[in-house]
Amino acid sequence: MTTVAIIVAAGKGERTGSSVPKQFAPLAGRPMLCWSHAALAAHPAIDRVVVVIGEGQDALLAEALPGVIGVCGGATRRESVARGLAAIAGADRVLIHDAARPFVTAAVIDRLLAALDSHEGAIPTLPVADTLVAADGANVPRAGLARVQTPQAFSFESIVKAHADWQGDEPTDDAQMVRALGGSIALVQGDAMLEKVTFAEDFAAAQARIGWDTRTATGFDVHRLEDGEELWLGGVKIPHHQGLSGHSDADVALHALTDALLGTIAAGDIGQHFPPSDPQWRGAESGQFLQHAASLIAARGGEISFIDVTIICEAPKIGPHRGTIQARIAELLGLSTDRVSVKATTTERLGFTGRGEGIAAQAAATVRVPGVSL
Numbered sequence: 001m002t003t004v005a006i007i008v009a010a011g012k013g014e015r016t017g018s019s020v021p022k023q024f025a026p027l028a029g030r031p032m033l034c035w036s037h038a039a040l041a042a043h044p045a046i047d048r049v050v051v052v053i054g055e056g057q058d059a060l061l062a063e064a065l066p067g068v069i070g071v072c073g074g075a076t077r078r079e080s081v082a083r084g085l086a087a088i089a090g091a092d093r094v095l096i097h098d099a100a101r102p103f104v105t106a107a108v109i110d111r112l113l114a115a116l117d118s119h120e121g122a123i124p125t126l127p128v129a130d131t132l133v134a135a136d137g138a139n140v141p142r143a144g145l146a147r148v149q150t151p152q153a154f155s156f157e158s159i160v161k162a163h164a165d166w167q168g169d170e171p172t173d174d175a176q177m178v179r180a181l182g183g184s185i186a187l188v189q190g191d192a193m194l195e196k197v198t199f200a201e202d203f204a205a206a207q208a209r210i211g212w213d214t215r216t217a218t219g220f221d222v223h224r225l226e227d228g229e230e231l232w233l234g235g236v237k238i239p240h241h242q243g244l245s246g247h248s249d250a251d252v253a254l255h256a257l258t259d260a261l262l263g264t265i266a267a268g269d270i271g272q273h274f275p276p277s278d279p280q281w282r283g284a285e286s287g288q289f290l291q292h293a294a295s296l297i298a299a300r301g302g303e304i305s306f307i308d309v310t311i312i313c314e315a316p317k318i319g320p321h322r323g324t325i326q327a328r329i330a331e332l333l334g335l336s337t338d339r340v341s342v343k344a345t346t347t348e349r350l351g352f353t354g355r356g357e358g359i360a361a362q363a364a365a366t367v368r369v370p371g372v373s374l
């Protein structure tokens with residue numbers, strides 16, 4: 001039995017007022033379409049996901065989902081679905097989903113597919129909680145009413161026939177077409193996560209629905225002090241009779257900080273991303289390592305909340321440079337300085353830092369990332 005999901009993403013998203021059609025606009029760090037595509041593609045019962053896009057949206061699709069080829073949609077949602085159906089001949093079951101509903105849960109898919117055992121179609125619904133009135137203000141009894149969401153599931157045969165035979169006005173979903181032919185449609189429990197993004201303000205509400213995860217991670221690094229080297233600390237060149245040696249500029253503070261940032265998204269450590277064995281990092285400015293870690297967090301839809309770095313050395317004195325270092329790190333990360341803490345300490349002349357053989361740094365970073373990851 002072959003089950004295919006069709007995501008209709010061929011609309012213009014005019015009601016959002018944004019220049020980019022909403023399905024390609026960023027939501028929690030990804031184009032909105034990526035969220036439902038990932039959820040449907042990951043479901044074990046779904047064999048294939050087909051994306052229907054509008055004319056001229058190929059570049060947007062290529063950027064959002066590299067390697068995914070879109071089916072060209074039509075002027076209306078119904079036409080876009082019909083073109084998707086035409087592209088999946090031979091399927092047994094189909095799930096039809098709006099890209100405008102980014103967060104699809106596996107539980108809803110399970111309920112829909114289970115209902116197909118005994119029905120031609122199945123739709124997720126939620127109860128109406130608000131009091132309803134007609135345009136003239138007359139009360140509309142809400143008992144027995146439900147709000148309809150997508151994905152909607154159908155036997156392939158029923159939905160293809162329903163589309164071919166449809167005569168009425170432009171339908172707002174697919175189930176009504178199957179029902180018009182006498183097909184039975186099961187109502188299964190929907191999910192508040194499936195709420196549609198229609199207007200500009202719905203983006204913030206969608207982000208709030210998946211919530212944020214707060215993560216904290218730490219980093220630590222040491223480099224040796226040697227004659228004839230420059231001393232770079234926190235992206236600032238500091239006058240001193242010795243400098244730190246290492247493959248890159250050996251900026252111990254930025255290295256500790258980079259590791260802390262990588263740690264927040266469990267992305268390994270600086271040596272994995274910038275191997276010391278790779279000649280291209282010889283003498284490299286460590287600011288780029290830090291910015292790379294920050295870009296990985298941004299790509300996850302994350303934001304840096306706060307960073308804290310401690311430089312451990314006997315000399316030079318860090319105090320006079322603290323503000324410059326703080327400003328430089330803030331600049332590298334595009335943060336306000338009140339989110340960047342720079343501290344220094346000695347080890348009371350004990351150990352390798354106390355003897356001036358090297359400088360150590362430790363850092364902590366706190367970020368928030370969308371509460372659900374792809």
Ligand code: CTP
Binds near residue numbers: 014052073077098198
């Ligand atoms: N859709 C489609 N083809 C169309 C129109 C809509 O594939 N010709 C898709 C949209 O991309 C969306 C879903 O159908 O995923 C639901 O439509 P809607 O929320 O109305 O999206 P848009 O039509 O893009 O938005 P608007 O009506 O505000 O322009």
Ligand code: MG
Binds near residue numbers: 011
């Ligand atoms: Mg529309």
